[in-house]
Amino acid sequence: MTEQTTTEQTTTEQTTTEQTTTGIAAGVIDRLGVRLHPTGAGSDPRVLLGLALRRNPRRAQLLVSRVLGKHVPTDPRLVRSAGLLLGGLVADALADRPARTLPVPLLHAAVEGDRTAVAALHTAAQAAIGEPPDALVLGFAETATALGHCVAEGLGGADVLHSTRRPVPGFATAGGFTEEHSHATEHLLLPADPGLLRGGRPLVLVDDELSTGRTVLNTITALHRASPRERYVVAALVDVRPAGGELPAGVAALGARLDVVSLARGVVDLPPDVAERATALRAELEAVLACTHTATREHPDRDSRVELAGLGWPAGVPAGARHGFGAAEHRAFAAALPRLADALAPAAGMRLGERTLVLGTEELMQLPLRLAQTLADAGHNVAFSTTTRSPAVVVDEPGYALTSGITFPAHDGPADGPGPRFAYNIGAADWDHVLVVVDPPADTPALHGGLLPALAPYTRRTTLVVTP
Template sequence: MTDEPRATAELGLRVDHVDSPIGLRVDELVQPGLRRNPKRAHLLVSTVLGKHIPCDPARVIDAGVRLGDLCAAALADSPGPVAVFGFAETATGLGHCVATALDASGYLHSTRRSVPGFPVVGGFEEGHSHATDHALVPSDPAVDLPPGLPLVLVDDEISTGATALDAIRALQALAPRTRYVVASLVDMRSDEDRARMVAAAEELGVRIDSVALATGRVTTPDGLIDAVAALPPTPDPVPAGRRGSATRVDLPWPDGVPDGGRHGFRASDRPAFDRAVEKAAGALRAVVGDGPVVVVGHEELMYLPLRLADSLARIGVPAVFQTTSRSPAYVLDAPGYPLRRGWSFRPPEGGDGRRYLYNATVQGKNATVVLVLDPPADTDHLTAPDGVVDALTSSGIDVVIAVVPVDPAHLTAERRR
């Protein structure tokens, strides 16, 4: 019997620790997983992000605070305001946590959603991702991407640094500055990757520092992509004898308060946002009772569901946090593998492609799923056959559909007054 992770023991995918400035190990922060992707077959499944694995919300927030502290130390010679940028879809909540920890003047994350009335002012690509395009849609580029300020770029994982460099080039063209910090939970770059970032900084005439909770190395055996493609398909979830219930709650949310950083989140937004989270959590408590619950955000909508889960936990409701995903990971219900079960469903916004949710348990057991969405995802597709609610209730899971009535147009109008 081996203690190695399943993907290591059976396929030779290794994740090795190198160093950490705060005493954490890479294998405490990520577990090796697999995905059927012809560009990259391995997946580093974070234990502190709240994407694929349900997490204690306090642990997710703590990881963001620790990363923010490392950023502050890196910027100790540049006192004054700082701005923060997060990468969709996995790091939108983490980036917001870092922005809060740094008391940043503003926070913006990239998006893969087309928003009527919001022009795309820039973008870049993520070559190995299942969804490659990143768009920038701030409500006011001059304020949400302030030129001149040091900018912290936050991602959950830096594998080669190529995406971060593409983002820096795009951001530098929009709002030039001389200082960047690339921050991640884990940094898995090779020496050659690091040298490329140094060369790019010289080319652009900027300084780029890198910080991470831990550094490590990924070893992918030859033929891993073909080996993963040849694995037997994961059976669809077996329908339960009892279909779960579906309950809807429209959460209270004040007009003009952003639900995250898709169109920019400013320091001045924090007090109203914090009050709104507490009020919304109270409304949820009246519906979910004593729990336990898995608070599930919709793709890029990560920070608000995270904060809701944290508020519920602080008022005595056992709550964990995670989100849905665009990434088709490989699911295997076996000890030592991080993705034990999963659901595939049509996008609630409509259109092509599939969306996914993994694990969704509290201590390995079913719990009520609180699905937090904004109005663009609140459609007929949400509750139709082959939608996410249908997929979960078919497995016997009770679902609370919690809609945050945020109108980006109202946000823009409030800011222009």
């Protein structure tokens, strides 16, 4: 999973803006020795992914998706298209028919920044949506919360739930599992209706990246113990598992069927001494990255706040799938988006032609993504990304995936305690406007003293958008 993180976290709790390391360590990835190669049909993983160096002694490389909207500000229509296309492959697997041919040239052109290709890809992906199967989609927090939702949309509006690291008063834990390589290892399942996880219908597990399959197998094993079923489908944007592996054998040992689908397949070649190389590179780079400064608010009079509840958000419709999202919610959500975006644009003071970033926060990805996509459909120049728990090394050099980053304290009272959070590649553009989307538990003094001032050097205006 792309969000797999480290136990080596920044100790400071002040808001900081990271200095980049231009000229300090040219060719970081070359020196690390990590190579990504395509295998099989589908998209080229080298187009969909970039490479960066983790701050993690257990794993050297970070695979940075260019179509996920997590670490890289991305056209929201491209992000949604990737999820819808993946949903189409899941539909083919569930129907036991040959996988459809992906529009690879169009997808690659969209990733390379062709806005005409982006619009065409989104139109084609929406046109391919069929009738929903009787299946449950489960997205992994934090990176695949929106991706899982988009896969469910690609399946015609299937039931969807995403895991969470945030306990919620009034919601009992219906299950959980461990993500062994992550900083925050424990995932909770908090459906409003515990029956959502019961029954024998197929379960579709969605992640941005399959590197070993261990997290998916942990999840399937835990859920199968509580509620056995005959069939599982695993869907990922990119599958870079080594040949064989434990996932197929583990699911077979449970007496269940497994299908795995992805937009791209590849293999990651690592030199035998990759851990030593990574340690040496981190030591060299951290001396520079330790040179941080406290960001200052330059235009406090130009900030604004918008509450979606006052713009006509439909009563009873959740902002995401933390507690489950069914057919009725899909319909109400889709119907509300155009008028909600129409109301948000003037309320936030958005102007056509400006460069706008819609920034989600950790697990809160789906609503910011769909707002951004709807605004882009209306003609706004919008990119989408989200904050993350993932600590990684920032290097300002051509070809490196994370060229800038900001660090700020957690602002939603996390159950696992305070700690730093990050947003990457914010400095890749001169933003006219940043819309930061949070839910009420994340609208805290730590937000107003942390993330918001950290963004100030990169944008002329900031609007805080609060969900119901």
